[in-house]
Amino acid sequence: MTLNIDEAERAARALLDNRITSVRALVEKRTALDEHRELLATLERQDAQAYAAALRDGWTADELRKLGIAEPEKAGKPRRKAAPKSATGGSAG
Structure with a gap:
């Protein structure tokens, strides 16, 4: 089978186009998620201020509790994920 550079390039571009499309969709969703998190943080601050x-x-x-209005949740620090444990590191005991 003889390789054709134009066909190979078209095939490669098709693969890249699919990958670019999925990355674009991912970035769009992450951007929207970040925007919603910012909005949520703002609304939580405003809620706490109104409660105060x-x-x-x-x-x-x-x-206020008797009226069905709970105290606003305390904004905590974001939890950090624990570092993954190495399969080879550490000693058992």
Whole structure:
């Protein structure tokens, strides 16, 4: 079988086009996810501020709970994933 450079190039471009399409879709989704996380963080801050304002205006946490309004969740630090354990590292015991 004789290789044809034009056919090989077309085949390679088709493969690359598929890969580029999947990367484009991934980047679009990650961008949207980041934007939504930022929006969520903003809304959580605003919720906490509104809750604090209600407390300043004389409501108690217990009264708000009785109204079905829970205390805002505390924003914690993002958890870091533990480093993967090496199959060859460390000693057993």
